[in-house]
Amino acid sequence: MINVGIVGGTGYTGVELLRLLAGHPNAQVSVITSRGEAGTPVADIFPNLRGIIDLEFTVPDVKILSACDVVFFATPHGVAQSMMSELIGSGVRVIDLSADFRIRDIPTWEHWYGQTHGCPELVETAVYGLPEVNRAEIAKAQLVACPGCYPTATQLGLIPLLEHNVVDPSRLSVSAASGVSGAGRQGKLDNIFSEVGESFKAYAAGGHRHLPEIEQGLREVQPSVATPAEVTFVPHLLPMIRGIHATLFAELTDTNVDLQQLFESRYRQEPFVDVLPAGSHPQTRSVKSSNMCRIAVFRPQGRKAITVLSVIDNLTKGASGQAIQNMNIMFGFKENLGLEAAALLP
Amino acid sequence: MINVGIVGGTGYTGVELLRLLAGHPNAQVSVITSRGEAGTPVADIFPNLRGIIDLEFTVPDVKILSACDVVFFATPHGVAQSMMSELIGSGVRVIDLSADFRIRDIPTWEHWYGQTHGCPELVETAVYGLPEVNRAEIAKAQLVACPGCYPTATQLGLIPLLEHNVVDPSRLSVSAASGVSGAGRQGKLDNIFSEVGESFKAYAAGGHRHLPEIEQGLREVQPSVATPAEVTFVPHLLPMIRGIHATLFAELTDTNVDLQQLFESRYRQEPFVDVLPAGSHPQTRSVKSSNMCRIAVFRPQGRKAITVLSVIDNLTKGASGQAIQNMNIMFGFKENLGLEAAALLP
Amino acid sequence: MINVGIVGGTGYTGVELLRLLAGHPNAQVSVITSRGEAGTPVADIFPNLRGIIDLEFTVPDVKILSACDVVFFATPHGVAQSMMSELIGSGVRVIDLSADFRIRDIPTWEHWYGQTHGCPELVETAVYGLPEVNRAEIAKAQLVACPGCYPTATQLGLIPLLEHNVVDPSRLSVSAASGVSGAGRQGKLDNIFSEVGESFKAYAAGGHRHLPEIEQGLREVQPSVATPAEVTFVPHLLPMIRGIHATLFAELTDTNVDLQQLFESRYRQEPFVDVLPAGSHPQTRSVKSSNMCRIAVFRPQGRKAITVLSVIDNLTKGASGQAIQNMNIMFGFKENLGLEAAALLP
């Protein structure tokens, strides 16, 4: 049984961590922090946890957090940076769900996040927590930077194509859509039911923060001879709570490749990537509350243009579930421990 | 580890049984039947179960079912009756989620369900599976008739009042609302998204099948001196998938009673009934996917008229979760085994 | 063609006024105010009005407003009071959609709204703008206080019963449910999609501001011999945008009354109240975007307890549509002018 600390637990990735860890046989949350809600019982904020989690939120305290076996950051961007040096210095292992340590190039991070990076010296040591790519490094890492939700769905859908260099890396288009929980637990006008219900829209079509993360991740799996991947990324907001769907467009350079076989063999051993039978379409509800990513690949009309469909739950495989998957790897647990539950349907 | 059979597993109570039993440490589904889908893998119908349930639907066969330790019926009303004699004769224990054995008075059942009862001789032996009332009888029962979803939410909200005879039993009004999953997994016009989305309506306001079940259940907990409970019951259809909310109106006859204390002491030992602190309002999302019932009681303006609010997930505590709770009691397992998971929020 | 001013047009009743008045043949909006958005084009806030409304929001100015033929207040409670004396003094006619002038008893208003009334001297002159009751007074009024959304649906459903004194006025229970737009266009956590989607809850079960308004309205239509109406009122929040549904419980004192006939004859001449055929259930979607109220009445099992179902669009008949209906009456226009459009379905 390991002791878990959570920094910044009042958001949706916080409650998802708590829900999943409450059912984890080898982990126990011993501290959860929130400056704004210090002293409030967790179950007062999250009524689903009444009778399940008895903790109160506390003010973050590095000494207490250092006594944990692992600390999750479920904070807005910029917060983890400010505490990371001290925490890492204490030897505790850290899994950061925010974007603070995802981007290796500091100026790129600072450009997209509009702030000076508060802890650039640790960026290089951070391991990008996509187990399907970096499993071995994650196992040894002290600091894991969990991928974003859109980047997870997108990369898992494109990786087999780019690893085998069978598509034109300069012609990748991504139309991705997220449930509203991706916008966080915040009382902003843009998030209210009467504004987003019964409607659909793109946003940040001119440039979204997840673009550099996606391109970085894709380039790392490309063979060195390939042109660096370049992506057009358009995110959309869905009138639903959970789920991400990525529709990926690419152009085959090798028209002899067996796409179905390529995807199936790439992910055969992966516990959380499910390549659907040819002709199937993944639905976000098939992964709701679960850590699974489901993928399908199409080559319509036998043309060179192909389509990959990839779905995850943005709060689970897109955030807290993947964070726990990383934890399982780091501590040598079975990778799906605490993450075996079937998706909730209907 | 007990062997479980499920008859009629292609509906939403079927997939909910499968989801919950997949995580149950002491039970394993060995057979699941469906005449219409015989030969189809379960995961083809329910994409959330890919990689989790490897069974195919089979034609129901009493011999095979009799070899199970327990058989669940997740069938439309009228089906369980036709197989029950033979099954019960074989000695297997049965938990029926349909309405076939809920109503003790055969003519009443036949009136409301519009058909001749196919197995009246077993009605008397059936135990009404509301553990909060009949726990001891359930433990010994061979045939358990699981309560309906509306009756569960309604009875749990009214039982403390009626047991203590503190309200006028002839003046009980129930305004209850259900998510669309309560109407089943059927391609009927009345269930389609464009008909029920962004709308709310009452239905069966002139009389709903759950009324006699509710009145029967309430009368059984009343002291013998009391006037038999009489309920006005109006169900409504919500533009959402899961959840039942019952708003219960009653009139105090004893204005000195401490309502909060009455409810808290009645349910203190119950693992699946949570009386909220005074002034709280239960939300259906706080019990989504869980077996919990959450209740609050109000006495507005200090008048004699009081209000009780009661929420459950119609597919869990209102159907499949409660069925598994019954199974746990019948087999001497811890009552919440396989049912501990927190509700999914958001 | 009359000139219309709107004070406080950045909320949902504001945009609904603009949408409806844009299609009104005898009225034209010449000024719309908002302190916070002064200088912003209306169409920047409400993208549905691009190309239809060319106005900008301006700072409220009594001189300019006084030059209008009629001024609507679509402001939060408390604002209309502060400008009313000066406006009324100028002779302009005013239709207030807020609660400021609905309650005749000043201490009652101050108790429920938690503030000192800013203009008590005008309360008595205000006419309660429920045309089905006060049509003649509205025609002559200078100041009309438009009813709230819940009070409109509730009163229209109960008035025939109370006018004819056929139910026990001390035993009225109301279970009403509103779409989220009733909570306004405000970035509060309680309103965000991930908090209210796929969920249902009661709120303010201990006492809601609309209770005194409902009781006042009902008492005014009761015959003088009757006991003053007393209501238990429980509002609920629906996971949808528009619509109110009121489920009304009463107890017959006269069991010989023909309820269907009572309702039909009461509302036969009303352009905006539609009594459904016996056995029908009104759906909120049948009135979405329209000014119609649809009502059905039931006497289940032939008992004394009866049920009335009443639906409106909270933003139309429950607010802006009814305000325009009042305007039409005040200016001698056909009562349904600009309000004839069919509800939007699906």
Add this chain to the structure above:
Amino acid sequence: MINVGIVGGTGYTGVELLRLLAGHPNAQVSVITSRGEAGTPVADIFPNLRGIIDLEFTVPDVKILSACDVVFFATPHGVAQSMMSELIGSGVRVIDLSADFRIRDIPTWEHWYGQTHGCPELVETAVYGLPEVNRAEIAKAQLVACPGCYPTATQLGLIPLLEHNVVDPSRLSVSAASGVSGAGRQGKLDNIFSEVGESFKAYAAGGHRHLPEIEQGLREVQPSVATPAEVTFVPHLLPMIRGIHATLFAELTDTNVDLQQLFESRYRQEPFVDVLPAGSHPQTRSVKSSNMCRIAVFRPQGRKAITVLSVIDNLTKGASGQAIQNMNIMFGFKENLGLEAAALLP
């Protein structure tokens, strides 16, 4: 005042025609047919039309329909073909909302719709009813084939680029999403609330019937020197009722073009195409219930890959509204007559 007949009015395009025509000053529906519902009052099927439309459905009768000035077909594919020869022979003008006469190449139609074409001789005379392209031909047409919903949104978003040949016509990708009403008013399992609510999925990713219609439409506006347009088209199903959003990806061949100016000048005179200011994102709710198409164009990161966003209401500009726009053109009415109402928001 012209007399209008509607064939097949029990679907959502039927009720949308009725809603819009009820407010049209120059048109009156005199007959509406449905074999299945003959004898049923329209308002029994569509409760929003109670008190507004007094017609009953009748069995289709060419003699009666021929007496109309114009007949709309709101039928499933294949039906209009069977009656068209006789109707056209009678001289009546026809606006077909189905796909029967959209595709000029008969074998292509038969391939995608899986049936033999029942009236190939009239295909050539039919005018494709996209007013923004074919206004003059529509004015003179006897038979107008209204565009599909996806093709309308997609073509309007791509036409300026293809007319000016500034993008590579062989590299067009379309990720489009529709509300559930696009699947019609049919009691199919795939359409029920519990299956499509809170979920998002692509469908027909291997090939959708609207693909040949889109490619045909685009090729007709390309300059003759251009390579014929080739599109990858992936439709998706949204958990909402109304609205289509098309996200269009293209690759600039001319990087000097001013995209914003190109779109604005192309559509400046169009009453129903609104090019948003640079940087804006159209929302489907901004066009709900209206005949407007709103478009935005982006060139992210200054790369060659560009994105166009285009939204319509699938039942209005995507079907019945556009049909009435065509009617207005055919009869010399102002093009926006009966179609001026603002979109419903929220």
